[in-house]
Amino acid sequence: MDVQTDAGVDAALWGLEAAFVAYPAPRTLAGCPHCHGEVLVATADPLTLALALGNTLGTLEDLRALTPWLLRRALTDDRVDLRTVLGRIAETWADWGDLERDAVRDVADAVWSALLDTHPDAPEGATAVAMLDGLGALGDPPERLLAIWEYKEIASADHHLAELVVDAFYGARVDDAVLAWAHAAPQRERLERARDRDRRERWAGTLAAACDLLD
Incomplete structure (x- = not known):
């Protein structure tokens, strides 16, 4: 970074x-x-x-x-x-x-x-899964980081959320508390709004896939 x-x-x-x-x-x-x-x-x-x-x-x-x-x-x-x-x-x-x-x-x-604040497909960009794993080394529960994520109502944060849902489905290691949060109703609704908003963006497929996985 x-x-x-x-x-x-x-x-x-x-x-x-x-x-x-x-x-x-x-x-x-x-x-x-x-x-x-x-x-x-x-x-x-x-x-x-x-x-x-x-x-x-x-x-x-x-x-x-x-x-x-x-x-x-x-x-x-x-x-x-x-x-x-x-x-x-x-x-x-x-x-x-x-x-x-x-x-x-x-x-x-x-x-x-x-x-x-950065889209996960940016050059040399990290994923939310990787960053959560790295920051988790401190031993703190993830709630503080999830609260920041909830506050970040922007396209890049939505894109990270969609990517985490997809990555977890394909076997990426995600903390149980983070996974439960990602599958909760507020995050499902957030991704649905992002899917409708960004349907013409290059990451629209990731948003649609995440919504399908959460149905």
């Missing part, structure tokens, strides 16, 4: 930096001499950091301090994925303050909102 072109994601990332200002990021990390040795953060592979921080590289406090760095890389660097970073955060954030945890959730919400 190009965070420079989405004001909400960019603002959430800066808010994350502010929330972690009391935890300055280290420039170097001490690691297992047989695995890493000393690592310079500025030139380190972000996937290695996400997987090894607090284990064979650095400490859990280093992971906490580097959370803004890791999340920014997860959104801008193809070498590391968001689910990996959020999963590592969730393993260690039980002792963090509300300020830090809420700042991480704000980034997750902003990324989700940005996804819903």
Whole structure:
């Protein structure tokens, strides 16, 4: 995701930096001499950091301090994925303050909102199924994300909903709570309205297929 072109994601990332200002990021990390040795953060592979921080590289406090760095890389660097970073955060954030945890959730919400603002057939676009799986690594229930989806009464969000219904039918892994929400009457009615509204758009077939599956 190009965070420079989405004001909400960019603002959430800066808010994350502010929330972690009391935890300055280290420039170097001490690691297992047989695995890493000393690592310079500025030139380190972000996937290695996400997987090894607090284990064979650095400490859990280093992971906490580097959370803004890791999340920014997860959104801008193809070498590391968001689910990996959020999963590592969730393993260690039980002792963090509300300020830090809420700042991480704000980034997750902003990324989700940005996804819903973009049609899923956009170049390099993610699907709702994939993004929900990635954000689910935090361990939070999906209701907060579903509330954002309900608020987004726009064509791209409707298109994502239709695609999720179709993907789930063909075996994509979808949380039971999300699937129940997608099959509830308000979402069925929403998709029917979108089908009628967008019957001339290139994604009309996906909307029609989702409506058929929900009948």
